Amino acid sequence: MTKPLWIKHAAQLATLASDTQGPRSQQAMSDLGIVEDGSLWIEDGIIQAVGTTTALEKKYAERAHEAEIVDATGRLVTPGLVDPHTHVVYGGSREREFEMRLEGTSYMDIMTAGGGIHATMHMTREASEEELIQQATRRLDLFLVHGVTTVEGKSGYGMNLETELKQLRVMKKLQEVHAIDLVPTFMGAHAVPAEYKGQEDAFVDVLINDMLPAIAEEKLAVFNDVFCEKGVFTPEQSERVLEAGKRYGLIPKIHADEIESYGGAELAAKVGAVSAEHLLKASDEGIQAMAKSGTIACLLPATALYLREEAAAGRKMIDAGVAVAISTDCNPGSSPTTSMPLVMNLACISMRLTPAEALTAATYNAACAIKCEDKVGSLEQGKQGDVVLWDAKSYQEIQYFFGVNHVKSVWKKGEQVV
Numbered sequence: 365m366t367k368p369l370w371i372k373h374a375a376q377l378a379t380l381a382s383d384t385q386g387p388r389s390q391q392a393m394s395d396l397g398i399v400e401d402g403s404l405w406i407e408d409g410i411i412q413a414v415g416t417t418t419a420l421e422k423k424y425a426e427r428a429h430e431a432e433i434v435d436a437t438g439r440l441v442t443p444g445l446v447d448p449h450t451h452v453v454y455g456g457s458r459e460r461e462f463e464m465r466l467e468g469t470s471y472m473d474i475m476t477a478g479g480g481i482h483a484t485m486h487m488t489r490e491a492s493e494e495e496l497i498q499q500a501t502r503r504l505d506l507f508l509v510h511g512v513t514t515v516e517g518k519s520g521y522g523m524n525l526e527t528e529l530k531q532l533r534v535m536k537k538l539q540e541v542h543a544i545d546l547v548p549t550f551m552g553a554h555a556v557p558a559e560y561k562g563q564e565d566a567f568v569d570v571l572i573n574d575m576l577p578a579i580a581e582e583k584l585a586v587f588n589d590v591f592c593e594k595g596v597f598t599p600e601q602s603e604r605v606l607e608a609g610k611r612y613g614l615i616p617k618i619h620a621d622e623i624e625s626y627g628g629a630e631l632a633a634k635v636g637a638v639s640a641e642h643l644l645k646a647s648d649e650g651i652q653a654m655a656k657s658g659t660i661a662c663l664l665p666a667t668a669l670y671l672r673e674e675a676a677a678g679r680k681m682i683d684a685g686v687a688v689a690i691s692t693d694c695n696p697g698s699s700p701t702t703s704m705p706l707v708m709n710l711a712c713i714s715m716r717l718t719p720a721e722a723l724t725a726a727t728y729n730a731a732c733a734i735k736c737e738d739k740v741g742s743l744e745q746g747k748q749g750d751v752v753l754w755d756a757k758s759y760q761e762i763q764y765f766f767g768v769n770h771v772k773s774v775w776k777k778g779e780q781v782v
């Protein structure tokens with residue numbers, strides 16, 4: 365039997381707890397539910413009590429000797445970070461493209477010429493399940509080191525049934541064996557593979573008639589995502605794929621308005637997507653529509669930086685009433701990173717989120733974007749014991765002293781993993 369875990373004397377225990385449920389926007393993103401001299405008791409992987417150290421000392425006076433005690437004096441404690449948008453399972457890497465882009469070739473030009481997503485598609489088709497598991501494990505380990513305890517993962521480097529299934533089965537295995545919770549998304553509509561060039565609608569038919577039913581049959585995905593972008597999938601094609609996914613119980617997500625303003629944010633609101641991703645070029649109408657529909661904006665400031673583009677209008681979105689989540693977008697082309705702490709820093713620096721908003725976006729709102737908020741994203745009685753102890757005294761400090769990994773220790777379901 366593992367001992368209960370008792371964390372005591374946190375200078376700031378940022379619980380992210382709230383009386384209201386559901387994604388947070390505007391003022392609600394600033395309330396971190398901070399307990400000073402905070403304490404947590406975790407048992408059987410679940411948070412049993414949250415409060416001041418004095419209150420928990422009273423409550424557990426009789427059982428203190430049973431617990432493993434962690435002294436968090438002078439330090440910040442937060443929920444495990446949640447990354448709601450990654451492409452973490454893929455074969456190979458694309459360093460040469462990084463150089464090409466610095467030499468002046470654009471991301472889309474590389475993709476149109478058969479590189480980019482297509483290059484990773486070939487490397488992923490060629491990789492065995494074991495190789496994919498090995499490569500993704502290394503990335504998931506790095507996520508943990510950066511305080512991330514729950515990760516969404518997308519397929520979409522197969523673009524044929526066999527490889528899409530392979531990617532999703534790898535995620536299922538990783539969910540079983542790795543400490544991180546991995547939430548799977550089907551993204552067969554990530555690009556149109558060369559064999560369907562000029563017959564894009566025929567590929568959409570394959571996605572709808574062959575891939576979606578097989579993925580749903582094996583229960584391999586929770587969400588269905590589409591790259592709605594000029595030169596990839598039109599809003600009409602995207603809508604067909606997302607509506608078809610809904611018939612199989614898959615919740616829509618959309619890579620929207622990343623490179624050009626293309627009606628992606630509007631479509632996200634129309635189909636009732638849980639989140640729209642990227643949104644660098646989202647229109648004002650699209651932002652309004654998302655505020656109205658309650659679609660979460662999942663913003664990816666590391667991708668914008670890596671592509672040397674202006675970041676999404678995070679500040680404007682929050683002020684307009686859109687709930688904002690943030691993510692690494694971990695992928696081999698436009699954002700090869702697992703650092704959610706850096707993403708929080710960038711959310712402040714490039715999108716003008718406040719430090720408190722950035723933490724909400726990386727925890728509770730991120731959990732809402734992958735429908736896990738009943739289990740993770742805040743430190744509340746009954747939730748998983750996913751906790752980060754930071755080598756910093758406050759949430760402000762981890763945002764202010766940037767580009768540094770301040771994570772000291774991480775617990776997943778009450779077990780120390782870092």
Ligand SMILES: N=CN[C@@H](CCC(=O)O)C(=O)O
Pocket residue numbers: 451480481484591619622667693695696697698699
């Ligand atoms: N934009 C589309 N898909 C990924 C990038 C995938 C890649 O370049 O391999 C993204 O979210 O950034």
Ligand SMILES: [Zn+2]
Pocket residue numbers: 449450451619641693695
């Ligand atoms: Zn993505």
